[in-house]
Amino acid sequence: MQNFNLNSEKSFREMFSAYYVSLVNYACTFVSDTDDAEDIVQEVFVNVWERKDGFGDEFKSYLFRSVKNRCLNFLRDSAVKKKRLDEIQEETVEFDLNHDMIREEVYQKLLETLNTLPPQCKKIYQLSLSGMKAFEIAQELNLSVETIKAQKKRAKKLLVTRLGRISYILFVLSQNL
Structure with a gap:
């Protein structure tokens, strides 16, 4: 050594x-x-x-x-x-799965509730959800902007009543993601 x-x-x-x-x-x-x-x-x-x-x-x-x-x-x-x-990844996957399931349930409930709206109200609200502005919807449906705003307000009120305020808020937030 x-x-x-x-x-x-x-x-x-x-x-x-x-x-x-x-x-x-x-x-x-x-x-x-x-x-x-x-x-x-x-x-x-x-x-x-x-x-x-x-x-x-x-x-x-x-x-x-x-x-x-x-x-x-x-x-x-x-x-x-x-x-x-690995444990954290499993927890994350489980959380994501639960989150996706809840979102899907809320979305299904919303679709069911949307289908209960009067036809014109439903059409206007769906166009609004797709990102169209009131004046664009008015032009497409050959209606006044005031009618579009009134129908959107009516649809919102009916959805809040039928879904509950929290479900409606979750839905609106999910549309902005």
Whole structure:
């Protein structure tokens, strides 16, 4: 074994050069990503630099043991993170599914309620929902703008009465998404 004076920066650099590649290769037997292996080895060397003493003749075995332990910790922590990310993804999928189901139920209820409106009122409100302005609807249906506004107001009132205020508000908000 080579003797290194860890209090000397030059000696530390020599020690780093002597072991770095073999430690990275060793770390790669545990972790699949070379960048992760290099990070782990660098952390071990930072720890050695900060300690600077107490290694004795077992310095080489200390380096390899430290790399192995850090690799195992890395794998454990990665597994915990992956498990939590999987749980979050499952929760998100479940939330999205519930959200979609609720939106579909509200939409079906709205369609049923729209179909109960008087025909002219229904036609005007549907055109309004498609983004047409009152004057455009008036031109298309050959009616006055005042008639269009009155019919839209009537449709809204009937929908709020039949759907309830919250369902109606949810519907209107969903149209703006």
